[in-house]
Amino acid sequence: MKYIRYVSIAIFALALVLIALANRGTVTLRVLPDELAGFAALNPTYDLPLFVVIFGGILAGLVVGFVWEWIREAGERIAAARQARELASLRAEVARLKKRDTRESDEVLALLDEAS
Template identity: 50%
Template sequence: MIRYIRLAFLGLLGLCLLTLALANRAPIEVRLLPDDLAALTGLTWSMNLPLFLVIFASIIAGVLIGFVWEWFREHGHRATAAQKAREVARLERELAVLRDSRSVPPQDDVLALLDRR
């Protein structure tokens, strides 16, 4: 059931994006810098693109920037989790060594009697 809902949602989203692309096919000029700044620096790069490509590229750029931003923001949490995982692994190794050392029976009869208490 969830699979069909997901497929219907993706189909509806695809239809909306296709409609948006067909409605915004007119070419626009995309410039690197504003006119005054471009004249000052000599960088007059521009390109004619359909408006829907500019819209879709902006959406994709925004999503990628958001992912990278969150990845950097969560760096502290990941570092703390890795540190705790290393500490747990060290303590588990130490516990295993302690259990192994206690499982060896003492060689002396007096010590064996004392361990039974």
């Protein structure tokens, strides 16, 4: 099973290297469209290899997806924390009740002990 994971990682890495080698051409990346550049005081442009733009877009999408999922699951994390606190308090109560001597406080058992 470990070897299957290593082979999968190697194939994925080889695919990324091949994509990078096939897309080495330089592209100009503009922050704003030309129509909006007149309103802005500056319009920076960057000359980058195409594979950097592709991998950057994939990375940005992953980050946005992870943040979106983290925000979406906030209610579930709050509910899990509440259940953990409730479980801890119930365990503490059970431990406290186990320590207490039930013979002295249980009236039925005390009556049975007196009868014998």
